[in-house]
Amino acid sequence: MSYQPPTTVAGALRLHYNENTAGCSPAVLAALAAVTREDAAFYPDYAPITARCEREFGVDAGWVQLTNGLDEGLQVAAQWARSAQDTTSNRTGARPEVIITEPTFEMYDAYAETVHANLVRLPPEPDFRFPLDRLLAALTANTRLIYLTDPNNPTGLPLPADAVQAVAEAAPHALVLVDEAYADFSGRTSIGPLLDRCRHVVVGRTFAKAHGLAALRAGALVAHPDTLDELRRLLPPFSLNVAAIRALAAALDDRACLDWYVSESVTSRTRIYEFCRRHDFPFWPSQANFVLFRVGDRATAVVNALAERRILIRDKSAAAGCAGCVRMTAGVVAHTERALNALEEILASRAH
Numbered sequence: 001m002s003y004q005p006p007t008t009v010a011g012a013l014r015l016h017y018n019e020n021t022a023g024c025s026p027a028v029l030a031a032l033a034a035v036t037r038e039d040a041a042f043y044p045d046y047a048p049i050t051a052r053c054e055r056e057f058g059v060d061a062g063w064v065q066l067t068n069g070l071d072e073g074l075q076v077a078a079q080w081a082r083s084a085q086d087t088t089s090n091r092t093g094a095r096p097e098v099i100i101t102e103p104t105f106e107m108y109d110a111y112a113e114t115v116h117a118n119l120v121r122l123p124p125e126p127d128f129r130f131p132l133d134r135l136l137a138a139l140t141a142n143t144r145l146i147y148l149t150d151p152n153n154p155t156g157l158p159l160p161a162d163a164v165q166a167v168a169e170a171a172p173h174a175l176v177l178v179d180e181a182y183a184d185f186s187g188r189t190s191i192g193p194l195l196d197r198c199r200h201v202v203v204g205r206t207f208a209k210a211h212g213l214a215a216l217r218a219g220a221l222v223a224h225p226d227t228l229d230e231l232r233r234l235l236p237p238f239s240l241n242v243a244a245i246r247a248l249a250a251a252l253d254d255r256a257c258l259d260w261y262v263s264e265s266v267t268s269r270t271r272i273y274e275f276c277r278r279h280d281f282p283f284w285p286s287q288a289n290f291v292l293f294r295v296g297d298r299a300t301a302v303v304n305a306l307a308e309r310r311i312l313i314r315d316k317s318a319a320a321g322c323a324g325c326v327r328m329t330a331g332v333v334a335h336t337e338r339a340l341n342a343l344e345e346i347l348a349s350r351a352h
């Protein structure tokens, strides 16, 4: 299934993409303005920004590969699955298998399709408990890639402790891609000794969400250098442009900006939970900058009514296990309040 981006309304409050609606750090704009004519003319040198990211993630030299957004990293993992399968099974011609746990980020599905993989979707368990046993049972000799998401999108739920290790130990013939797009909010990460023990575990990070660089495109893969070398062979040599790498350096240096946004997000989540409790809407406690909650049969109508007021949230009713659910960004508190006030009015007008 190819990815269908949700509709947007120009000038609307965008709470449907988990973006940083405060915008990037002002230091990013200064860094962009400082780009010289030569900077634009020469192929970029990735060594300094890669070293900066290795420091940021607390890993040694060689453990970080920057990508054109995390999406490029997710895609290259799928390409690795295809090429690894071609190498190991060229007599049987079996398709590589890619495993996902539903509901999850839509792009895994799209990337698995581009490499003609057999996509194994594990349906949700009650309350989106992580289906570790079913995942282990789904592994076969052809499993080449498992996408895990910590915390998950759209639920905001963390993976259980040790789940990554259990999967990695049971699937030494597969790449285990742990998508940590929201790790800046959860404070959790699989980066650490696990990556040395389980060399086919790759952690994916992005600077799109918490750092507010979605339009500049900067992401990273973190893994043992031998594994990254295999992925590098599948990547183009200059996938980040000079604006992205200057912006990224400036964003990483503005720690206060990130801390402010993360604390806004914590407050916003609490406001959304309070709103849900008042309305008796089930919700899932989130470790990311969004909250999934169940409005019920009116979910799509409510999303549309909000859009008429130029406030966009995501209708998740069609996602596995998410009937009647919407996902709303929990970032800038003033934006959360605006959306919740509008939602309050919409719900009140429907009650009569």
Ligand SMILES: *Cc1c(COP(=O)(O)O)cnc(C)c1O
Binding pocket: 018, 068, 069, 070, 071, 072, 105, 149, 153, 179, 181, 205, 206, 207, 208, 209, 214, 217, 218, 219
């Ligand atoms: C937003 C998102 C990404 C995409 O990150 P980019 O760096 O913008 O490509 C990847 N994974 C998850 C789970 C996301 O929500």
